[in-house]
Amino acid sequence: MAGIAILGGGVTVADGRVAGHDAGATLVRRLQRLYPGASLIGPRAQRADGFDVVPLELVDPRTTVVINMDVVDSPTVWRTLAASGAEPRIANFVWWNTSQFTHPVQRASLALSCALFPTFANSYRTATEVREIVFSLTVPQLAERVRIDWANLGIRLDHVQPREDPAIPVVLYPAIRLSERKQPQLFLDVVERVHRRTPIRVEMRLQESHLISEKAISLSRKDWAWVGPVTATREDYYYRLARTTAFLATARDESYGLEYVEAMVAGAVGVFPDRPWARALLPDGYPFLYADAVQAEELLVRAVTDPRGCRAELDRLAGGDFVGWLRGRHDDTEFEDRFAAAIRRWFREG
DSSP states (O other), X not given: OOEEEEEOXXXXXXTTEEOOOSHHHHHHHHHHHHSTTOEEEOSSOEEOSSSEEEOGGGOOTTTEEEEESSGGGHHHHHHHHHTTSSOOEXXXXXXXXXXXXOSHXXXXXXXXXXXXXXXXXXXXXXXXXHHHHHHHHSXXXXXXXXXXXXXXXXXXXXXXXXXXXXXXXXXXXXXXXXXXGGOXXXXXXXXXXXXXXXXXXXXXXXXXXXXXXXXXXXXXXXXXXXXXXXXXXXXXXXXXXXTXXXXXOOOSOOXXXXXXXXXXXXXXXXXXXXSHHHHTTSOTTOSOEESSHHHHHHHHHHXXXXXXXXXXXXXXXXXXXXXXXXXXXXXXXXXXXXXXXXXXXXXXXX
């Protein structure tokens, strides 16, 4: 198998390591664990802790497979690498929600890239969306050759810490951005009403650029809310999750939902909108799905006033062990095995 180089994810390198704890940085580190020593493609060459940062122009396509997380750029990446005279080997990694591409040029570029290059998606839902986009926006000669595989991202189960319920129930905003797709105003409206009915503490951990938003500043002024930066380490992140009572998901759409799975495995009760992306994560009959803000309020009140009863109900729904049900379906080992198998299949040598 050729060497691996990883492109995209919006990551930076600091102190010799991939910096940050957002989804992009987390997935790049996961790929580095899967492919020890894999290069990271960046603006300038440097030696990091166990890997090299290499400009795209210096990548040797004869000895390297490029895993591109900036999928729409794959045709441009191909042109750069093909200048050497060798045939580039590029695999797309769709790790985000395709609904973010709303402009016709963006969606057509995504379709063309996924038609031309083998594509691995972060869930069955995302893979289905990619296939639909390719077949609707490219010619049949390309669409019929599409190569798509997928696996649920899953989580690292060894990070989960022992459960410890707080004296005052903690409600988590389960995202690090206040983007419109996440519908943060709905979250704020519901937790405000829940707080009027029962004591809660709201926690919101955001990327730095979102900490200075009007919504974040307004919430931080309330004595029952804490708004701060994303936790510095994965250990601290899971420590806080083990002390989270419930979370209220408000996103219109998700490609997978990694943060929600992590919180539920840690024992938090998840209140979700009744949408296909949420049902894809959960067992049939999941009781904490809401159709509107009024129902979301009632379910969240129940989650924070009787979390043990809610967890017991989920255990019964899942045949005795809801967290075990999640662990069995969202273990990152399956993702890594299927991802590696797809790369070997697509770029088999000899």
